[in-house]
Amino acid sequence: MAIAEKYNLKVIEDCAQSYLSIYKGRPAGTIGDVGCFSLNDFKHISAGDGGMCITKDPEIARQLAYYADKHYHRDGSGRDPEWLAANYRMSELVGAVAIAQLKKVRGICERRNKLGDMLTGLISDLPGIQPHRITPGGKSSYWFYMLRVNEQELGAARSEFVKAVRAEGIPCSEGYIARPVYCYDVLTKGQVFKNTRFPLDVPDVPPYGPGMCPTAEEVLATACRLSINEFYTDQDIKEMAAAIRKVAVYYASRSK
Ligand SMILES: Cc1ncc(COP(=O)(O)O)c(C=O)c1O
Incomplete structure (x- = not known):
C-alpha cells in the first residue's frame, strides 16, 4: 500500500478464497482499494x-x-458510456443463492479456522515439518491446509513424504499450482491475446520469468497440500496428525 501511495496506484486484492481471514489485524479484502x-x-x-x-x-x-x-x-441516468465496460452480470437467481450463502460464511470459516489451528497444534513439534504458517495478528479460514517440508531435516524427499502420508489414507499432494502465474506462457511469451503482444508491448517492462518472486517459488517447491473443510470432525484432524507424525518420526529415526 505504501508503494501504491507513492506511485498513485490502486491496489486490487485477489482474495478469492480468503473469506474472513485476517492479515496483520485486518480482514482480507479491506486492505487494498x-x-x-x-x-x-x-x-x-x-x-x-x-x-x-x-x-x-x-x-x-x-x-x-x-x-x-x-x-x-441502471440508476436511471442514461446510457452514455464514459468508456467500454464488459458485461460481468450475475443473474438474479445466482445473486439470491450468493446472499443465502453469505449468511453461512462466518460459521464455515470459524469451523475451518478451529480445525486448521488444531492440526497445527498437533504437528508443530515434528522434525522437518513446518505447519501452515499464520503471520502474527493473522487468522486463516483454511481453504486447504498447507504445510512445508524441509527435506534435509525430514530425511526424505517431499515426494516420498507425500506418498507415505497418502499410504496412511490421508489425501495429500505436492505443491499447489505447477508454476507461479508470472511463469505461464501467456506472460513469458507475451501472448495475452493471440497474435499480438498487447498489452505487454510497452517499453521498459522487464521480462516475466523465474526468479521474480523467490519466496513464492520456494513455497511451491516445498509445500504439501492437505484438504480440510467444515464437515471434518475433530477425530478426522487427529487422524491426519497421527499419519503425519508417524511418517515424520519414521524418517527421523531412519536418518539417525
Ligand atoms: C487466488 C485465486 N484467484 C482467483 C481465482 C478465480 O476465481 P473465479 O473462478 O471465481 O474466477 C481462484 C480460483 O481458484 C483463485 O484461487
Missing part, C-alpha cells in the same frame, strides 16, 4: 459461479457497477 472474492463451485461458499467485489470508495463502486452491465446506467 478493492477486494475480490470468488463464488465459484469450490470455494468456502458458492453461488455455482461468479464473485463479489468490495470497496470503501463510492466512486470505485460506481465504476465497478458498470462492469456488471456493459456500462449501462
